[in-house]
Amino acid sequence: MYREYADFALRFLKKKNVDYGEVRLEEHEEEGLILKNGVVEVSGFDHTAGIGVRFLLNNSLGFVSINRFEKDSIKRNIEKAVRLVRKGGRLSERVRLSEESVHKKMYRAAQKIKFKDVSLRDKIKLLHETDSNVKKAIGRYLSLSSDIARKYFLTTEGARITSEVPRVNFTYFLTLGLDGKNGQKYWQLCNSGGYEHVKRWNLPKFILDEYKAIEKNLKYAKKSPKGKIDVVVGPEVTGIMVHESVGHPFEADRISGREAAQAGESFIRRDMIGSMIGNKIVNVVDDPTLENSAGYYLYDDEGVKARRRFLIKDGRINEFLHNRETASEMGVKSNGAARAEDYDKEAIVRMANTFLMPGDYSEEELFEDIKLGVYIRDFTEWNIDDKRFQQKYVGSESYLIKNGKLRYPVLRPVLELTTPVLWSSIDAIGKNLEYHTGTCGKGEPMQGVPAFLGGPSIRIKNVKLG
């Protein structure tokens, strides 16, 4: 219903003789509810829409966002931005965009079970069933939501891309208290597609398993060993490691310094393509085209066709993540990594679905050569510095490994290490590839986008555990 305004904005950009212009109309149809301690705290729906307009003028970049669908208002704001861009010309970076193929496409991610065909009552019932399995927890926060994102993208080069990507999301915080101790776990699940994913998640069982893991830890966990030791981490931990210490430092706008003010830079330099960064068994990809994924898209927010990006190949740095601006700056083609949170944000370089390629070990085989080690199945706290060099992961459900077997739960093992140490110390990779979900934050102003963080279990040899 708003396309005429997007078409108008593009025509107006052409009239203003910009060197390049693009218009991104985004609509979101959302529904969600929160169950707190067994009570429906709030529920609601939203239908939002707006237009993001980006243009290049004398090699300076202008951006307009507006949710007021009036032609006068669109004109006025574009004119204002053009004036400001001209005024800032003396201080402006000479921005250029890489030459890319122009596409006219339409695509859609299917909902096998449509959100609208499942009543709110059934969704509430599901959350109650989920909650009733963990009634003893002192804090239960469960949130279930859906979003259908529709985009209509146009450029002065002739691109015209229409898309519809639905997503479902489940977020939880679970807090347990036991004998004066308490434990907590929070995380999220997300897929693109329809309600069929919610059914597949089997939330009552999923949350019960989470509860039991925390409870077991509180009841039985002993002190974790410290010092140099072998560590096996599960797919959830591998996923966050890949995201934080491969995906982020491979973003070309960090490497170039464009995002240095807040999101930070990268310990990787642009001349490091081809350098070893890990064991040669390490292969990391980022793939937006993965069906049903949280970070799914087929054309990015600059209209570039998405493809699988091989970030690390056989242990070597293979390629960075690029949008058209960084691709031009580094003399390559964009690999379709431009994403914006919504119409009111500019598209910057982002991950989509980043994962470590699986190997051929079973988890048991990963354990069997370890005399003394720790298995970290999932994690609670984590962080990494803004150059993506030194990082920390605190285990949640974790076990001692002795003579190749899991023995007893251990309390919060802490893995604190650098990126080169991490990827060089991996000596075996499991075949149990799993995808987990995160909302990745970056940019100034901050933008959060859904992404898969994936991988199989891995064995990390001889690293210091705190």
Place this chain on the structure above:
Amino acid sequence: MEALEYLMKKLKQKKIDDAVLTFSANHSRQIKFADNKIVKTGVEELRNIGIFVVKDKKILTTSCHNLIGEAGLSNIGKGFVEPNKKSMDKLVKRIFEFLKLVQPKNDYYGINDKKFRYQEIKNGYDPKAINIDDVDYVDKGINAAFKEGAKRTNGILEVHDLKSTILTSNDIMFNEKRSELYFSIRSFIKKDESGHMNALSTDLRKFDVEEAGKISGETARDSRNPCKGSKGTYDIIFGPMAISPILNVIGESASIFSVEAGLSFFSGKEKKKVGSKNITLYDDGKLTGGVNSVKADAEGVATRKNVLIEKGIFKQYLHNTSTARKYKVESTGNAGLISPVPWNIVVEKGDLNLPEMIKEIKKGIYVTNVWYTRFANYHAGDFSTIPRDGAFLIKNGKIIGSLKNVRISENILHLLQNVECAGNKARYLRSWEARTPVLTPHILIKNCNITVPTS
């Protein structure tokens, strides 16, 4: 106004318990710069009507964006037109269809019904702030950093003109108007040598980009040749930027919503000692020149100053009317209709200046900024955060060098218990990880745990 009144009339016809309608309009400009050059110039015009409706204790929130004309603002006469009425009628129909399926929240106790005499926020709106020369201000900030030796600067200037109108089903209506200027600048010399500072104000006279640039440049200059730190116990001076994410988590933890959800380390701590006698902090919704200051909260309760921690004693949780009635206390004026929220977190100043604080320390670190503050357990308060930009090693009362690759692995309650003193000069700022503005001096905390990675 017409739009809100029309919508409220339609909702009341359906015999709702409560409703709150909020119209907001934001006209903004942004200049983002990297490596001393402008990389993006942005213009924004966004409007929204937020809708909170309760019927038979069933709570629903939604919004309406797509209005034609200047709906909601009485001072602009363009008016409310027929298509708006049709779209609102459709929306109201959907609201009540949706509400039929929702379950009641039995511990919901209504919205504010008292009429207050509101006091305007002092220096809350400055027309001159809206009309600054953006490029000139960016230029001044960058040049101030250069004068201190910065080689590269990155950051953003934001100018906001914000207006809102709130109308409740108890016939309470009021307008808010705010100007907001934000400047963030991070200076670099070499890769591990950086400094960061922000300027934040509603008032052009207090918006000092040159001071922010200067501090950012000075910190980068002083952080030359950083060495890897060692693990151990250190006394830490947290600069205002560094303490701001921690103060934000303290503010969020004080919300009764966080307590009920199991996400607060203040759970069960009301009127109890949570910190040393050297820490007093409060939330102030009326802070002069505060970019988050409002004369009334989201349901029309006049905002006020609420002491959260007084000389180490946790005094009270933050409430809206419903949660206050549930716990038989008075609303603190912090609605958030679903979750009470802090407005501006203020730490009471102490007596010492920064050099005097440094002199107090035998073995310590002066941390100017932190990054990636993450919790293992919000209920317990266990977290870690990474010092970034200038971090300076202190020995026997003197700074002896700068540090890199260290992490503060701590617990919030442990930090509060070890507050030794607060500095005598406060800075008002907001940062990437601290969306609630803070007014805080430097804070000296004893015996903090520092960890380092395997290298």
